Amino acid sequence: MSPSFKTVDIFAGPGGLAEGFSSLRGKNGSRIFDIALSIEKEQSAFATLRLRAFSRQFSELPDNYFDYIAGRISHEQLIHLHPTEWDAAVSETAMLELGSEYARGWLAPVLRDIRQSGGDRVVLIGGPPCQAYSLVGRARNRGIADYDAASDNRHFLYREYISILEQLQPVAFVMENVKGMLSAKVDGVGMIDRIMADLRSAGGKPDNYRILPLVGDARGGMSKHVVRAENFGIPQARHRVILLGIRADVFQRCGLQPDAVPTLATRPMKATVRNVLEGMPRLRSGLSRTADTPDGWRVAAVGAFREAASACDAQSVNLGEVAQQLRLHAEKLLKTDALPPRKSTTPGPILDNRLADWLIDTRIGALPNHESRGHMTSDLARYAFAATFAEVQGRSPKANEFPRELAPDHRNWDSGKFADRFRVQTWDSPSTTVTSHISKDGHYFIHPDPAQCRSLTVREAARLQTFPDNYFFEGNRTQQYVQVGNAVPPLLARQIAELLADILA
Numbered sequence: 001m002s003p004s005f006k007t008v009d010i011f012a013g014p015g016g017l018a019e020g021f022s023s024l025r026g027k028n029g030s031r032i033f034d035i036a037l038s039i040e041k042e043q044s045a046f047a048t049l050r051l052r053a054f055s056r057q058f059s060e061l062p063d064n065y066f067d068y069i070a071g072r073i074s075h076e077q078l079i080h081l082h083p084t085e086w087d088a089a090v091s092e093t094a095m096l097e098l099g100s101e102y103a104r105g106w107l108a109p110v111l112r113d114i115r116q117s118g119g120d121r122v123v124l125i126g127g128p129p130c131q132a133y134s135l136v137g138r139a140r141n142r143g144i145a146d147y148d149a150a151s152d153n154r155h156f157l158y159r160e161y162i163s164i165l166e167q168l169q170p171v172a173f174v175m176e177n178v179k180g181m182l183s184a185k186v187d188g189v190g191m192i193d194r195i196m197a198d199l200r201s202a203g204g205k206p207d208n209y210r211i212l213p214l215v216g217d218a219r220g221g222m223s224k225h226v227v228r229a230e231n232f233g234i235p236q237a238r239h240r241v242i243l244l245g246i247r248a249d250v251f252q253r254c255g256l257q258p259d260a261v262p263t264l265a266t267r268p269m270k271a272t273v274r275n276v277l278e279g280m281p282r283l284r285s286g287l288s289r290t291a292d293t294p295d296g297w298r299v300a301a302v303g304a305f306r307e308a309a310s311a312c313d314a315q316s317v318n319l320g321e322v323a324q325q326l327r328l329h330a331e332k333l334l335k336t337d338a339l340p341p342r343k344s345t346t347p348g349p350i351l352d353n354r355l356a357d358w359l360i361d362t363r364i365g366a367l368p369n370h371e372s373r374g375h376m377t378s379d380l381a382r383y384a385f386a387a388t389f390a391e392v393q394g395r396s397p398k399a400n401e402f403p404r405e406l407a408p409d410h411r412n413w414d415s416g417k418f419a420d421r422f423r424v425q426t427w428d429s430p431s432t433t434v435t436s437h438i439s440k441d442g443h444y445f446i447h448p449d450p451a452q453c454r455s456l457t458v459r460e461a462a463r464l465q466t467f468p469d470n471y472f473f474e475g476n477r478t479q480q481y482v483q484v485g486n487a488v489p490p491l492l493a494r495q496i497a498e499l500l501a502d503i504l505a
Contacts, residue, residue, distance in 0.1 A: 005171070005504075006036040006118035008111070010098060010126035010164060011157075013040060014048040014473060014483040016465070017125045017176070020493025022056055024501060032501050033123060036114050039107075041097040044475025045483045050093045051472060057085035061363070061470065069472040070345065070366035098160040111167045120250070122168055123500070127176035127488065128157040158195055165202040171250045172500055173209070175199070175243045176488055182222050182241060192222065192241075199245055209245040212503075214496065216263040224263075227492070230430040232264055233354060234489050235271035236464045238433045242496065246503065254503065262502060264495055273448060274427040275352040276359065276463040281344035281367075285383070285454030286374030294339045301453050304380035305330035311385070311403035319403065325388050329450050340452065343371040347469065358491050359463060361470040368472050369480060370459035372452075373442060380453055382406050382422050382443075387450035390424040396446075397422070424448055425456065431464045436485035439478045458484060466491035 004026075009018040021033040038053060040046045055061055068078045079086045094110075096103040115122060158175075165173055184191040200209050213224035222241070229238040246256070286292050287300055309326035312319035345366035350356040375383065385406055389397040398419045399407075407413050413421070424446045425431045431445075438445050442455025456464075458473060458480040466489045473480040 004031050004034040005121045005123045006114055007033040007123045008036055009038040011128050012038045012049055013486045014045045015052045016487035016490045017493045019490035021497040023494050024497045033497055038093045039096050044479035046095040047474035048483055050089050053092045054086055054089035057088045069368045115168050120171055122170040124165055124168055124170045124173040128161050162198045162202050169203055171247050173245045177241050179239050207248055210248055210251045212244045212261050214242055214244055214264050229489055229492050230270050231266045232492055232495055233267045233271050234466055234492050235276050236431045264499055270430055271352055272428050273425050273431050275355055276350055277460055279349035281346045281348055282340040282452055283342055283372045284340045285372050286342050288374030288376055300377045300380055302330045302333050304384045307381040308385035311405035315403045322389050322392050325392055359468050364470050370457050372454045372457055383446050383453050386422045386424050386446050390426050391450055396424040434461050434464050434485050436482045438485050439481035465489050
């Protein structure tokens with residue numbers, strides 16, 4: 001068996017791409033893509049990234065790892081118990097701000113060593129930060145007086161990717177970013193045209209790299225580079241531009257034909273929210289800005305269901321069935337002796353064998369990162385209405401379908417710009433895109449079970465992103481949400497890795 005590909009992961013976040021690539025093994029059990037270096041600048045994401053690099057040093061995760069993610073031993077104790085593996089993880093990871101002079105100086109000899117030792121078996125993966133390309137980020141920039149896109153360095157962080165590509169000259173690269181990249185412009189010039197040209201010519205030749213389609217899209221153009229995750233077995237509608245490049249000489253050596261390059265295999269059945277969340281332990285929401293006790297929550301939640309029901313009654317449109325269901329939920333809560341907790345470590349089953357094989361670890365005794373956040377009592381009625389509406393109608397309500405008495409005091413509520421301000425993730429469809437905004441308030445990520453009256457936990461968001469249950473997110477809960485929302489779904493990354501391995505074979 002030929003040796004594995006040394007893989008460099010930059011702008012790595014918590015490591016979604018690396019998780020998928022490193023999971024792929026050859027017939028002899030060795031990794032096809034061996035992570036040689038992972039780089040991330042944000043401290044909490046980097047802590048998660050390094051811990052996952054540590055876990056990869058073992059052929060089987062030790063009991064001490066499960067003790068750590070369950071909170072039974074400290075980080076220092078874990079390192080003390082496995083110093084050799086921790087040292088290897090430290091060598092494999094670097095907390096650097098790409099684009100800084102320090103990072104460039106530190107990286108140059110490291111990349112040179114990887115290129116020399118890897119030869120023609122080096123791969124580059126990563127996704128430059130997308131704030132400047134995302135539609136939300138661009139709308140925010142338009143509101144900044146004297147904003148000049150040409151002077152916003154975030155538009156040009158992709159050049160750090162190009163710089164590393166030129167230094168490594170890998171046989172292949174994978175670059176991921178938001179769909180907004182396709183329409184972003186600086187000085188009237190489309191950014192995607194600049195990026196594609198720079199990627200193709202990295203290394204000094206006009207066509208040094210061939211950029212291959214990942215999707216068999218008959219419409220052609222850039223649509224063949226837009227990967228819709230829900231078409232590939234991911235329980236989430238996440239649409240991203242993913243560019244796969246093969247060095248031109250390798251493309252020819254592999255005997256590839258431009259019109260006959262294999263693409264990702266779509267799956268006829270879409271994975272749904274129900275597949276991965278229905279078996280999770282039930283939780284109640286917390287109460288923010290007021291005393292948070294089980295009895296206090298019961299009073300607040302019952303009041304929220306009744307308030308929402310009365311608001312439905314006052315509407316001219318027919319919300320009678322929703323109002324009736326809201327009152328039933330209120331009665332059930334009143335009669336329930338044992339309320340669900342705010343936190344649970346009980347592992348939950350997954351109702352999809354393929355996803356279960358990927359996500360479930362039978363050795364895990366305590367499920368990490370599954371704790372509800374607190375919500376203001378004024379939002380509980382909105383959550384109760386939205387989730388119950390979805391229960392009855394099978395879809396999340398739009399802003400103009402909310403009872404007037406439940407409308408938040410937002411200037412733009414009736415503008416149509418925030419039609420999905422309170423959005424339920426419905427059971428029988430893929431979730432909407434999990435983004436870092438989930439760290440803010442959870443309004444876009446309401447749990448489909450009305451009785452729980454809450455937004456998704458970090459672990460639930462991680463399951464929708466296909467992070468295995470033994471993948472532990474470091475940092476506080478807000479930081480964990482950001483990490484999950486910014487990541488590439490590991491199971492999607494695995495499929496890209498499989499395709500790339502087949503091409504290079």
